[in-house]
Amino acid sequence: MITKKELSLCPVETTVSLISNKWKTLILRELLSGTKRFGELRNGISGVSQKVLTQNLRSMEDDGIIGRKVYAEVPPRVEYFLTDLGNTLRPIIDAMAEWGLGYQAMVNNSNETNVASR
Amino acid sequence: MITKKELSLCPVETTVSLISNKWKTLILRELLSGTKRFGELRNGISGVSQKVLTQNLRSMEDDGIIGRKVYAEVPPRVEYFLTDLGNTLRPIIDAMAEWGLGYQAMVNNSNETNVASR
DNA sequence: CAGTATCCAGAGCGATACTG
DNA sequence: CAGTATCGCTCTGGATACTG
Numbered sequence: 001m002i003t004k005k006e007l008s009l010c011p012v013e014t015t016v017s018l019i020s021n022k023w024k025t026l027i028l029r030e031l032l033s034g035t036k037r038f039g040e041l042r043n044g045i046s047g048v049s050q051k052v053l054t055q056n057l058r059s060m061e062d063d064g065i066i067g068r069k070v071y072a073e074v075p076p077r078v079e080y081f082l083t084d085l086g087n088t089l090r091p092i093i094d095a096m097a098e099w100g101l102g103y104q105a106m107v108n109n110s111n112e113t114n115v116a117s118r
Numbered sequence: 119m120i121t122k123k124e125l126s127l128c129p130v131e132t133t134v135s136l137i138s139n140k141w142k143t144l145i146l147r148e149l150l151s152g153t154k155r156f157g158e159l160r161n162g163i164s165g166v167s168q169k170v171l172t173q174n175l176r177s178m179e180d181d182g183i184i185g186r187k188v189y190a191e192v193p194p195r196v197e198y199f200l201t202d203l204g205n206t207l208r209p210i211i212d213a214m215a216e217w218g219l220g221y222q223a224m225v226n227n228s229n230e231t232n233v234a235s236r
Numbered sequence: 237c238a239g240t241a242t243c244c245a246g247a248g249c250g251a252t253a254c255t256g
Numbered sequence: 257c258a259g260t261a262t263c264g265c266t267c268t269g270g271a272t273a274c275t276g
Contacts, residue, residue, distance in 0.1 A: 015214040038237075038239080051240090070238090076239080078238060098209075101129045155258090191257095194259080
């Protein structure tokens with residue numbers, strides 16, 4: 001559910017309190033391309049343990065950013081997806097992706113003179 | 119300076135590796151409005167300790183996001199500011215601020231059933 | 237398959253004291 | 257004022273084992 005304590009903070013702090021975590025951002029990146037199963041998320045996010053992935057998924061579910069659908073099957077199948085609220089975070093992730101591309105390009109070019117383009 | 123290991127990661131991971139931290143985002147928010155002294159940052163960012171603030175400032179300085187200018191005065195004065203690179207992060211912080219505003223408004227509306235009569 | 241439960245090492249942080 | 261150094265403690269997070 002949605003907690004109220006964030007409301008006392010500034011907008012940036014509100015956002016930071018929900019997605020500041022490294023893994024949450026990467027989970028968002030994964031889910032922006034569509035619904036994913038638990039195993040797909042674990043495989044898609046390099047370096048995350050099952051425990052930490054589960055913890056973050058639960059936290060994001062509690063915050064209303066992602067949804068979780070459990071299929072009553074054997075073997076079990078659980079799908080995660082962005083809620084409408086989660087989808088509104090897309091511009092932030094897009095901005096981060098775009099910046100990351102620019103940064104990577106800059107680092108590649110900065111081997112000689114990184115003050116050339118100003 | 120700029121490390122190269124981030125280049126092996128996807129763009130989002132690159133960005134996350136530099137500003138995923140809660141405090142770094144808030145430091146950016148502070149510095150987006152201009153140069154700040156150490157004490158101003160400490161006062162402006164609620165809940166951060168001197169040690170953690172220093173650690174994050176050093177890390178961001180190493181990443182080339184912020185600059186640090188020491189005045190040879192007594193008492194000492196140290197100013198922090200965004201580098202050109204740091205300034206390019208502005209769209210991300212702006213996106214987070216905008217999202218935070220929308221989220222706060224949404225939470226307020228979702229609670230109106232409870233606070234209908236006031 | 238997708239978890240939960242438990243244990244444990246280590247990072248991270250606060251508090252404190254000291255320095256240029 | 258703006259740090260650095262050190263000491264404990266907390267609490268995250270990895271590894272492992274077990275379950276619906």
